[in-house]
Each structure stands twice: as C-alpha cells, then as structure tokens.
Amino acid sequence: MKALLIDDERLARNELRRLLAPHPEIVIVGEAANADAARAGIAELRPDLIFLDIQMPGDDGFTLLESLEPPLPRVIFTTAYDEFAVKAFEFNALDYLMKPVDPARLAAALEKLPGRAGDPPGAALSERPLRLAPEDKVFVRAGERCWFVEVRSIRLMESEGNYTRVHFDDAQPQLFRSLNAMEERLDPKAFFRANRRQIINLLWIDRIEPWFSGGLLVHLKGGLKVELSRRQAQAFREKMSL
C-alpha cells in the first residue's frame, strides 16, 4: 500500500517514518511539507493512503482534502492537540492519531485499512478507474463538523450554484463542487439525474407515483421527494425496465 506523509515538520515526518518501519505493507512513496506539495504528490504518486497533519503553513489539512478530486485516498489524520479536529472525528469514526503517536494506536489504525497484504490487489486505489465506487468516501466540511461520506449512503445531491448539497444520514452539508462535476464521477448504474437540480441514489428509492403531465414523483427513504419531468420520467422508465 502506497503512503504519502504530509506534515510541515521534518522531525514529525521522520518520526512517522520510524513508526511505520515495522509495517512493511506500508510503502512510503513520498513526503510533503505543505498542502501544495501534497496536492502535486497525490496527483503524481497516487498514494492509497495519506498521513495528514491538520495545521500547516498555507492551506490546512481540511482545505487540502476539500480540494482533492474524489475518490480520496485513505486518510489518517495526525494532530497534536486540536479540539476542533477531535470533535469533528468523534462523529465520523475517522482515523486520527494524536502526536506523539502511540505505536499501538498506529498499528490499530493500519489494521482497519482494507487492501492489506492478503486482500485482492484490485482494492488498491491506485489501480482503480476514476468513477466513485459505493464504498468510496467524499470529504465534506460544514463549519465545525466534517464528514467522510460513503457514496452509497448519499440519498440525494442538490445543485446550489457552484456547490452541491449532499443529503445523507441526518445531515445535509454543502460540498465545494458543482453537481455536474459530481455527476461525471458517479456511477450511472447507482445514481440518476432526476432533473437539472437533483441527482438521486437509486438504492434509496422508497416508492414512485405518477405525477402531473406524465411525470413521476419519487419518494426516497427518509422522507425526501423528488419530481421527474415527463422527459426524465421517460428516461427513468427506460433505465429501470429490463
């Protein structure tokens, strides 16, 4: 598994290297001391995993994540003491390591990663096409909270200018990416463009009823309703029919 270390302190990166030495399945392909270098490194090296410090000169770790094109590499945050970050993670069961890093905690975090030795190699991110798989994650931040949202748990995406509002669980934060850009990355077998403003997850459809002038009204599990125009309803019927 290819890993990239992102931390502004040389000593911290060195220390992480030393901590990762007993884990031969993690191959460190590079280091970055700031967000720009990290972006370049991720684009070029396509790591499966990044160790990400939150506070860095220039863009911080969250801003870096927001700017990355999904699918994201696996992320393990490393933070010294960050009430904000810790709070954000508690809701999301993300992996984060507190610096100085406890070797046992690191081992436990690595244990949870998929695609380790023994798993089929196809799971590794670097070998996958750019379409988002249902188990891929999208990073969303809204104010003090952040989420790694599994694509399969997204019920509905709504266009709001350059942003997309993402409905999942009981939250609906905005993602800094246009709905059209999102559509290109989504699997057309799982998601359907209901109208100009909305994309629905087919797995979340509860029931469908006929609507005015040949359209359809789609009820999603969890109570959301989406209207399909006649044209879209036609496309929808074609897509869903055997």
Place this chain on the structure above:
Amino acid sequence: MDSTSTVASLVTDAGSRRRAKERLYVVCQAAGWLALLVLQLLFVRLFAAERDPSDSIPSIVQTIAEGWLITHLVRRWLTRWGWKDLGWRRLAPRILGMAVVLSAIWAAVSFGICYGLLRNPLPAKYHPLAILALNLMNGAILMAGWLCIYFFYHLFDRYNRLQIEQLRLAAAVKEAELRALKSQINPHFIFNSLNSLRGLIDENPDRARQAVTQLANLLRYSLQSGQLETVPFEEELNTVNDYLALEQVRHEERLRVRLDVAPGALALPIPPMLLQTLVENAVKYGIAPRREGGEIAIIARCERNQLRLQVTNPGTLVAGGGSTGVGVRNAADRLGLLFGAQATLNLREDPPGCVVAEVILPLATTAARESARARTLPETGPEVRSAERKAVLPA
C-alpha cells in the same frame, strides 16, 4: 458569561431606555396635573360657598395649565444644572428654594392673567395680599411636592444604574480572571513539541535532553507564574528563550530569533506571561502560516520613565485575518488592571509587512521593584537561579 451579556444588553439599550423614561415622564406629568385638576374642581363644587373669580372653572383650569407648563419648562433647567446628579442632602435646600421661586412665578403669572389681563374684579372678602400669600404657600407646597417626586424618581433611577454598573464591573473582573487562568501555554504547542522531541531523541540526543529541560522550565513557569502579579523581566525573558528554542526544534530554519535587550530592563517588573503571549502570537501568526518562516525580534528599552517592549514578526495586520485577538486583548486587560491607563499595548504594521506588538510600561517605584524581585518563583534559591539564567542569556 451570562451575567456579562445581560449587562451588555442593558447598557446597549440606553437609547430605548431614554425613550421609555420620556414616555413615563409624560404620563406621570399628565396624570398628576389632571388628578390635581379633578380634585380642585371637586373641592370647589363641594365646599366653596363664595364664588370668587379665582374659583371659577376656567380659572382653575388655567392655573393648573400654568403649573403644568412651568414644571415642564423648569425640567430642562434642572437637567442643565446637573441637579439630577446631586445627593439628597444637597438637593433638599435647592428643592425648597426652587419651590418658592416657582411658586412666585406661578402666582405672578396666574394673578397677572386673572386680574391683569382678563380684568376680573378683585375679591372683596379678603385682602388681595392675603390671597397672594395663600396662593404662594399653596403653590410652594405643590411645587415642592412635584420636585420631590421628580428627584425621588431620579435618585432611585441613579441607584439602579449604579447597581448595574457595579454588576458590569464585577462581570468584567470575573471575565478577566477567567481569561488570565486560560492564558497558559497553548496545549497544541506542548504536544507538537513532545512529538518533535520524540523525533529528536534518535537524531540528536543531546539536543533532545536540552529540549526536555526547556519544556520543563516552560511548563513550570506557566503553572507557577499565574499566582504572581509581576515577575522580573529577566525571568520572563528566560522562559521566552526556552519557548523559542523549542519552537526552533519544530520549525528549524524557518524560525530565526533576534534579541536586543537593554541590561537595565532585566530587573524591571512585568506581568507574567506578557512577553510570552506576544511572542507566542508572533510565532502563531508570523511564522507558522508562512512557508518561508521569518525572524522574530524581541527589543527591550528603558526610556525616561518607561519600559518599552517590542516583539516583531513578518506579516500583515488584517482585521479578522483568522486572529481572534484573545491573547492580545487578554494581555492588554491584565496590563490595565496592574498599571492603569499609563501602560499601553498596541499592534501595528511598521514598516509594511512587519507586525510590531509594543508594550509601554511605566517604571515602577523601587519599592515595587524590590517586592517583585522578592516574589520570584519559589522552586530554587535566587542566587542559583540568576547564575543559571545568565548562562542562558545571550551576551
């Protein structure tokens, strides 16, 4: 926090309070005079056997209207003369005097109108002077009553406002104390330092050992100095040096430090954590966010009757540029509490691209300095301490 916001809302509502008071005045004034009018009319109807002109209904209405107008006009002068701010001891004779004067004006006006302007015949039963005297007395009692009510309300109101002011002060003091408690070393820094230290152990064991001592010094100082009002500048400077050395372990070549300290400044008393707060701020906003890092300079000068401390860092002063200003405001508050208005703390950009935090402290008396010297940290003897510190200080 709750009491502060309540008090703040009370204070910011001054405008609407003034309007409410004005409304209250109009209502009371109208109600009082109208009640008096009704009473007078009743009285005349029930008891006055002799119908003299001053007892006719229009005449009574007119007299009441005059009283209403006079008290309304005098109100402005009472405010202008600042009588509202007097205590009741100084107010009492003024009220008496003013009541007599107002009553004289009132009587003059109503007599003038009643017998002069309208040419009503003078009553035959009593001597006109007796009537005038009676009127004067009556008027004086009424005016004194009016003034008493008026000032009683204002005394009460002022008492209330004083209480609010005291509440506000108490809340401000509490808040300052709370923030002082929080003004300790940033935990983010502590854990980052520990992490760097871990990395340093293999790479440079000697430097790692030294860093452990520096971190220990810093933690001890931050824990203990909270109980002291002032510490000698030298003591604070040593702590700041330890802090900067640790930051240099983290930021390496990105952090450069320049010290320019007048020897005379070393013994002067300053509030603990003052310089530390400014330097931490300088690292946080001047070094940490800049990839290329920069230089932090600490400059201390004794000038005439003041100690001038400057901490500079590269950067710009942007309003709301990610800074909450808590650290600096906190430091400014503590300065204010300790030294009053003579001490100042300001942040400015001079020259552009270089942020200067400057503190000016009045030089305390020798006695205060001695007491500050006596209150050094308790963990080592003063002789050992100063010897050890001198070794750390740059020449």
